[in-house]
Amino acid sequence: xxxxxxxxxxxxxxxxxxxxxxxxxxxxxxxxxxxxxxxxxxxxxxxxxxxxxxxxxxxxxxxxxxxxxxxxxxxxxxxxxxxxxxxxxxxxxxxxxxxxxxxxxxxxxxxxxxxxxxxxxxxxxxxxxxxxxxxxxxxxxxxxxxxxxxxxxxxxxxxxxxxxxxxxxxxxxxxxxxxxxxxxxxxxxxxxxxxxxxxxxxxxxxxxxxxxxxxxxxxxxxxxxxxxxxxxxxxxxxxxxxxxxxxxxxxxxxxxxxxxxxxxxxxxx
Numbered sequence: 001x002x003x004x005x006x007x008x009x010x011x012x013x014x015x016x017x018x019x020x021x022x023x024x025x026x027x028x029x030x031x032x033x034x035x036x037x038x039x040x041x042x043x044x045x046x047x048x049x050x051x052x053x054x055x056x057x058x059x060x061x062x063x064x065x066x067x068x069x070x071x072x073x074x075x076x077x078x079x080x081x082x083x084x085x086x087x088x089x090x091x092x093x094x095x096x097x098x099x100x101x102x103x104x105x106x107x108x109x110x111x112x113x114x115x116x117x118x119x120x121x122x123x124x125x126x127x128x129x130x131x132x133x134x135x136x137x138x139x140x141x142x143x144x145x146x147x148x149x150x151x152x153x154x155x156x157x158x159x160x161x162x163x164x165x166x167x168x169x170x171x172x173x174x175x176x177x178x179x180x181x182x183x184x185x186x187x188x189x190x191x192x193x194x195x196x197x198x199x200x201x202x203x204x205x206x207x208x209x210x211x212x213x214x215x216x217x218x219x220x221x222x223x224x225x226x227x228x229x230x231x232x233x234x235x236x237x238x239x240x241x242x243x244x245x246x247x248x249x250x251x252x253x254x255x256x257x258x259x260x261x262x263x264x265x266x267x268x269x
Contacts, residue, residue: 048072048113052136052169063165065136069095072113078131079120086126090119127170133177137166141177142268144184149264153191160184179205179217180266183259186224199228206239219246219256 048069053062072093080087093112120126140163147156160181167178182205189198202225209218222239229236247253257265 048110052166054169061165063162063169065140065166071135075131075135079126082129082131083126086123090116092116133170133172136170137163137177138268140166141181145263145266145268148184148187153188156184157188157192160188174208179208180263183217183263187260187263190228195228195231199225199232199234202228217262219251219253220259220262223256224259
């Protein structure tokens with residue numbers, strides 16, 4: 001099925017392939033915040049699978065999520081509370097009292113939800129709002145965090161990777177949530193002894209943090225990068241210099257949490 005094919009990249013053991021795909025996504029997405037078309041299909045009477053697919057060309061690795069009707073209702077309520085004027089002309093698919101679970105009704109509602117999401121995504125203020133964005137990737141982040149905290153690193157890696165793809169499709173690769181996602185990927189790769197992949201995730205994060213003099217994750221990412229660069233034989237001088245700058249600025253690096261500790265402590269509500 002399409003869902004199985006698209007989901008397999010995040011689930012297969014060959015994580016180096018996964019990392020190469022993520023790196024390719026990263027390179028292609030930098031500087032491109034153009035809205036992407038959202039497509040979804042219904043997988044059962046009560047659960048919807050939404051695929052975020054790049055428009056205009058074949059998307060080899062679409063991001064996918066599963067949501068219930070109640071999730072859509074919650075999104076609709078939250079957006080109408082905050083964006084009353086913008087939402088006034090947007091129709092929300094309603095449940096029917098009769099024939100609610102027939103194939104015809106489900107198909108019609110799935111098309112209506114596609115139009116609903118596409119309409120929301122066409123409005124910049126809504127598209128960038130936490131309410132809209134968190135509908136897509138907050139559940140994945142929470143699940144990935146739980147899996148990481150309980151030591152289920154292989155399962156966590158697949159979930160962090162899907163959260164990465166979701167944020168990439170939504171054009172929010174500069175956010176704090178995206179940095180947390182890179183931290184999750186780095187930690188899981190390192191715990192699975194995939195040090196080259198972990199090093200690459202740290203490098204991506206440090207590129208994003210390049211212009212920031214202070215960020216809670218800057219010290220942990222720099223320290224992780226230095227350690228991993230030493231392990232895999234990569235250049236670590238730039239990160240060491242940035243760490244020295246932080247020391248001279250008075251940052252107590254000995255008291256800095258590790259990336260894993262940052263993940264565990266982060267509140268994802």
